[in-house]
Amino acid sequence: MQVKDARIGRRPFYGGIEMTFFVDVSGEKRVEGAPMKALEALQALGFSLDGVVAAKVDGVSVDLEATVSGGVVEPITADSPEGLEVIRHSASHLMAQAVLRLFPGAKLGVGPAIKDGFYYDILFPSPITDEDLPRIEEEMRRISQEDLPVERVVLPRGEAVELFSNRGERFKVELIGEIQDDTVSIYRQGEFVDLCRGPHVRSTGVLRNFKLLSLAGAYWRGDEKNVMLTRIYGTAFHSKEALDLYLARLEEARQRDHRKLGRELDIFSIQPEGPGFPFFHPKGMVILNELVDFWKREHKRRGYLEIRTPLILDRSLWERSGHWDHYRENMYFTSIDERPFAVKPMNCPGGILVFKSSTRSYRDLPLRMSELGVVHRHERSGVLHGLMRVRCFTQDDAHIYCTPEQVGEEIAGVIDLMRYVYKDVFGFPYKVELSTRPDNYMGSLDMWNLAEDKLRETLEATGTEYKVNPGDGAFYGPKIDFHLEDSIGRTWQCGTIQLDFQMPEKFDVSYVGADGMEHRPVMIHRTVFGSLERFLGILIEHYAGAFPFWLAPVQVKILPVKPELGDYASNVDQVLKGWGIRTEMDWRDEKLGRKIRDAQVSKVPYMLVIGGKEAESSTVAVRHRVNGDLGAMSLESLKAVLDREFRPR
Template identity: 50%
Template sequence: MQGSITITFPDHSTRTFTSGVTGAEIARSISKSLAKSAIVVEVDGELWDLDRPITHDARVRLIRAEDAEALPVIRHDCAHVMAEAVQELFPGTQVTIGPAIENGFYYDFYRNEPFSTEDLARIEARMAEIVKADKRFTREVVSREEARRKFESMGERFKLELLDAIPEDEPVTLYHQDGWFDLCRGPHGPSTGRIGAFKLMKVAGAYWRGDARNPQLQRIYGTAFPTKQQLDAYLHQLEEAERRDHRRLGREMDLFHVQEEAAGSVFWHPHGWTLWRAVENYVRRRLQRAGYVEVKTPQLVDRVLWERSGHWEKFRENMFALEAEDRHLALKPMNCPGHVQIFNQHLHSYRDLPLRMAEFGSCHRNEPSGALHGIMRVRAFTQDDAHIFCTPDQITEESVAFCDLLMSVYKDFGFTDVRVKFSDRPPVRAGADEIWDKAEAALWEAVKAAGLECTLNPGEGAFYGPKLEFVLRDAIGRDWQCGTLQVDFVLPERLDANYIGPDGAKHRPVMLHRAILGSLERFIGILIEHYAGRLPMWLAPVQAVVATITNDADAYALEVTQRLMAAGIRAEADTRADKIGYKVREHSLRKVPLLLAVGAREQAERKVSLRRLGSTEQTVLALDEAVALCQRESVPPDA
């Protein structure tokens, strides 16, 4: 006779079931709708198949298709369906690994002939048939010997390697969908019919185990969602992302370029540098008003300082190092040790604190070449970095003030949907646990005081302290992590920073590491994509172009341009002999907000014909009125 077990649900209610009950049976006992929508079951924090027996008292949560935790499972199910379709259509193809990833899934295949676009269409069609057949996913625990016999008989040599890599204390599990099966830890949904909507995206090359010395594989990427509406929304987002790609817009707007001879660095063109300075100057003004002092620290620093700060041990693989005159030097990957050096040049009283020290600091990090992406992921970048040296009892007040400043800056740049993550101690870190306890408690207190809603991001703190990560959602729903706030008790200790307290004794300051934009390069890339190049007028590199309709008005166009420039407008004159329609198209492509057309009539009447970007309507204004309008609309939001 089977015993009883107690199942505890998320609302803390409990029910008694017979030992060996499955998640599917628990779902049916609650409601028919839950039985239909459940994909997997969470047992004591681990995802299980719905038909796997539960034989002990457990905390249980049923995961439905609409829950976030179901999405990787649905995508993993879809990967298995794709692998079955590929092996049916292309006999002799070997399968390797097929995980769910952030935006979908992939499977790596070993095959002599390359997959074509037409092949993807055939695979997708066969997958649809497998999904329609609603094949049940079943889990089988087998011995290593049995698994080896199966895969040897099938000629699946890559699976044999994966089998050998499974730790001895782990079970060997196969997942079946009718006659097809694969070596897999799972979990999987109930059946192929529960997958929802999917699409294959592309084929790419890969190496077995990511090593170029190993056989080359073909990787097929796909994506899947619980509903067709969600899939369609994602595909539309991809189309929008391609249309907004900062690399394409950067070329069209003549802002910047990158090239192989300086991989990971940006060549800023005049218009791009104008945009850069508009962003930098705005942030500088906000910092000055918030009581920050600005500094500049060296790029190249002796290894000795990086060893003292802990960066050489914890961050060495990301640093560029070189030797000169028997000294080991490194380009700075971050600015904090340099700021401590400035702080240490004076003996500070507690009355001097908080000291808010800012720098537009040029940093270098050795990012893998394959990770570089336009100006979004680079090796040479500038941070809007700052460090607040304060007493422990000033942490909350300074953190709240920073969060208020950050949210105001984001709003001015057009971002109002901001998520906050709390990243606690990472596995590799400096400082004792009691120091981390104190730092995390201080940051949580600041979160409460600031009234922020936070989600926990476990283990993702900096090596010297916990941090808040501020994530912006852009116009097409993508998330970008930009700002950070970190509480650091470690670095002041390692670099011997002190202040004199009210008791006349030396005390360690707390360092609040903070950035709003993060990398200016990356933030500018985000801005370009958020606005699809149509930047607000205060940020636009060229705010107005004065274009001639006929060359008889060249002198007047130059006069209008000079008037605009004298009023602080970034204006250019276009007196080429081209037709006005061509000029309108060209400057629209460059995303110039305002076009002022002038011809013989406008010259005679001292007027301009004003056209806004994206509009076919023209407004005739007196010159003084046009200059005043441009001036009003180009004012930065902090002015």
């Protein structure tokens, strides 16, 4: 409520016209009266303008030059999330202006701010390469030094169409054609004009700390039937220090790139004959098998029963499940005996058929069925990315069938499993999101509200901190998503818990209750790794290829100094293999220093150097990839050291 006796002053603006400004009981700073600029309102309210790039009026972001007639006015500073978005969106305009100066025939698509940066999709007269980016960036700096005012102009739709038609900007004309309002806003800076809602910085001189990063192809409007544009990625920050820190993190990420390390460490490859279908090499299979063995042990311990369902199933199944209507564009199809079939994109419909294969009693519930199911999903070639975005992957699914009364306890058990795997085993910090009903939801609103309430209640009962992600649930039910944070601060969405009242209804799934009547179970979908392949990619980057001992493809490298020490070295090798240790022998006729360096580059946890002295004393000289020389040890002492290495229980 506005409290007039809290008024703190009146100041003249616009040639003597006064604006009233005051603070209400909640502490909000408000203005009333004659129109004024947002910048002047902030000054009148006593805000410092240092680092301010835009303003909020009643919670809506506006330019500093926007006219304010009244309301709660707040500053948006350059180092805030909203301020960085303004800076990055403005930097995309700066880049587009530089491109048009250097490539006059270029046509502009869209150029939004995104997480950690911005991009602009542009149709160039002729292809550009990464070598052109420094030249564009240099032109951006020239425009920044010109300190051109950035002006917002509102035009009738017809005038805007004429303006961009005269400039040959056909993509902008197409966008205006889809705007429902009678007017549209554009932004001018010097000779540059762009269609945009804003807000933006006051002048190009504000933009100093930016960097162009890479090029990619992007279909106009994301439709592969449309023309391919060139997408230029960049980033911008409020300070040089923040930009330098981000670029250093990018370089660290580049060094950790799982595609690069996967090739160097001989873990996996992507072949031209199988785009989006990874090939796993022997060392990659060691890691995958260790993950699978751990997964199976842990699920058995927690009362899960493992199943396997077919890769290809009749089209009618996918029509019944709703995937045909909601997911068809992501599926692959085939024909067998003149019947239409689909390659499964998800495991759940097949799992339901297993449940329905027998009459189930309430005494069987909760029934936890787990499956390491290979699924296929069609992804556009432009979004394929190593192991992170593939067309074939192994989903570590489980489906829990339970009574409504058991839902809370079962979800709590899954949350505990996630905590153990992410935090205790792999050491990932993580955050949790509750994703609610999407626009294309299936089923009744009452059932959705009930499902969302169940998830919310369980999160709160288990003391799990979470935030709500509105509208991002699956089409058949709300979900809880787990976002892991890796060693350099990036987040990855992996595990999910989905509460589903719809599938049991569509498949007429039931159990016999204590009353002898049929009842509908609740179905809980969940994954821990999410995708085995993607989780491996995350681990490669998280550990920079230096896997913990229990996952390392080669745990111990044996380095005999001379060939004649081969008999003793082979004996050591056989003893370690008997302990279950994965070993590798370096028989090369190389200097010891070279062998040690190569083992370090291969990121092997332990190296055993065997010289004449070690052979005579039946010892080994032990080196650790991080701690260096650990000294000479007997094999019994070495076993004690290796036994102390972490292994999941």
